[in-house]
Each structure stands twice: as structure tokens, then as C-alpha cells.
Amino acid sequence: AQSVAQPEDQVNVAEGNPLTVKCTYSVSGNPYLFWYVQYPNRGLQFLLKYITGDNLVKGSYGFEAEFNKSQTSFHLKKPSALVSDSALYFCAVRDKGGTDKLIFGTGTRLQVFP
Amino acid sequence: DAMVIQNPRYQVTQFGKPVTLSCSQTLNHNVMYWYQQKSSQAPKLLFHYYDKDFNNEADTPDNFQSRRPNTSFCFLDIRSPGLGDAAMYLCATSSQGGIEAFFGQGTRLTVV
Numbered sequence: 001a002q003s004v005a006q007p008e009d010q011v012n013v014a015e016g017n018p019l020t021v022k023c024t025y026s027v028s029g030n031p032y033l034f035w036y037v038q039y040p041n042r043g044l045q046f047l048l049k050y051i052t053g054d055n056l057v058k059g060s061y062g063f064e065a066e067f068n069k070s071q072t073s074f075h076l077k078k079p080s081a082l083v084s085d086s087a088l089y090f091c092a093v094r095d096k097g098g099t100d101k102l103i104f105g106t107g108t109r110l111q112v113f114p
Numbered sequence: 115d116a117m118v119i120q121n122p123r124y125q126v127t128q129f130g131k132p133v134t135l136s137c138s139q140t141l142n143h144n145v146m147y148w149y150q151q152k153s154s155q156a157p158k159l160l161f162h163y164y165d166k167d168f169n170n171e172a173d174t175p176d177n178f179q180s181r182r183p184n185t186s187f188c189f190l191d192i193r194s195p196g197l198g199d200a201a202m203y204l205c206a207t208s209s210q211g212g213i214e215a216f217f218g219q220g221t222r223l224t225v226v
Contacts, residue, residue, distance in 0.1 A: 032213055034214055036217075041202075041220070041222060042219055042220065043118075043120075043204055043217040043218050043219040043220045044157070044204065044206075044217040045217070046214050046215075046216070046217075049213055049214050051213060088154055090156065090157070094213075101159060101162070102147070102159070102206070102208075102215050103159075104156040104157050105156060106155065106156045107154060107155065107156055109154070
């Protein structure tokens with residue numbers, strides 16, 4: 001069964017420093033991979049996706065993610081964190097040609113300190 | 115703007131009293147999803163519609179039902195809410211063969 005894992009419950013980083021939020025996936029075929037962000041009492045906002053092609057994907061708000069097939073990872077990155085980036089981040093996977101289900105990781109809370 | 119709209123944003127219901135949450139979309143997407151999310155956990159898929167075809171997850175309790183009268187609207191009915199059903203309920207849409215899903219703002223359900 002397809003799944004994603006986010007090994008860190010929380011990531012703390014100082015404003016202006018680079019940030020990384022980790023995600024690994026497990027699927028039988030080639031995956032569609034996503035990152036979503038959630039602010040308190042809000043729905044999920046789409047940040048970026050990997051479908052195929054270039055392994056470095058750029059998304060909203062200066063975020064990017066690197067797809068690594070050999071390590072089955074799709075880590076979210078940003079060169080310089082902002083306090084306003086503090087939120088809950090979810091990695092998700094959809095199986096290509098599958099049932100259209102979107103399966104989420106357990107989430108990582110990002111805390112950016114001034 | 116095209117979007118996914120959930121009403122209400124906050125819903126309080128009594129233990130055992132049926133409650134309905136609604137979702138509408140202007141994206142004309144044929145796939146609609148309902149997720150349950152408890153206290154900052156991962157959203158858990160309850161069911162989804164592929165057009166009018168209903169797909170229930172195996173572990174979704176019978177207490178949860180859904181209706182989709184047309185492309186634009188989808189409803190989540192909780193027949194007899196228990197305290198454990200208090201959660202954020204998220205509606206999402208995607209196009210057939212589409213890539214990302216688009217989420218509404220969610221409805222936070224409180225059971226008293």
C-alpha cells in the first residue's frame with residue numbers, strides 16, 4: 001500500500017536560516033508527491049507537487065522540494081525561513097493510475113523563531 | 115474566484131443529534147473527497163465520489179454517510195455524532211486524472 005512518512009513531529013528553525021522538512025514515500029509505481037501547508041483552523045493549502053521531470057520542484061511562498069528516487073524522499077526546503085512560515089506541513093502521495101486517493105503523512109509542525 | 119467552500123466553518127451539535135456538513139465547488143471537478151482530521155493529525159479519508167460513484171473507505175464507520183446531488187455539492191451526514199467524532203472535516207476536489215486536490219477551509223465540529 002502506498003504511504004508517506006514524516007519522521008519529525010516538529011522542526012524548529014531561526015528566522016533567516018534554511019529549513020528542511022523531511023518526507024519519505026512508499027509506492028508500488030511512480031508517485032505523484034505533494035506538499036500542503038495548514039494554518040490553525042484552516043484547510044490545507046497546496047504548496048507544490050512532483051509529477052515527473054526535474055527533481056527540484058519550486059512552489060509557492062519560496063518553497064521547493066527535491067525528489068530523490070533512490071532514497072524515496074521528497075524533502076521540503078526553503079533557503080531563508082520566515083516567522084510567518086510557522087504552520088503544520090503535510091506530505092502526501094497519490095498513486096499514478098491508481099484510485100485518485102490522496103494519502104497524507106502525519107504532519108510536521110514548523111516553528112520559526114524570530 | 116473558483117474555489118471549494120465549506121459551510122459552516124464551525125458547527126456545534128449535541129451528542130446523538132444528526133448533523134450535516136456541506137461542501138460546494140465552482141471548479142467543476144468530478145472527484146470530491148471528505149476527510150476527517152483530529153487535533154493536528156493527518157487527514158483521514160472517509161470517502162470520495164467519482165462523479166456519482168461513491169467510494170467508501172473500509173474503516174469509515176456506518177455513522178458517516180454522504181450525498182452528492184450534483185457536481186457542485188457534496189454533503190457529509192453524521193447520523194448520531196459521538197464525542198469521538200469531534201474533529202475538523204475537510205472537503206476537497208480534483209479533476210478526473212488531475213493531479214493536486216483543492217481543499218476547502220474545513221468545518222470544525224464540536225459535539226456536546
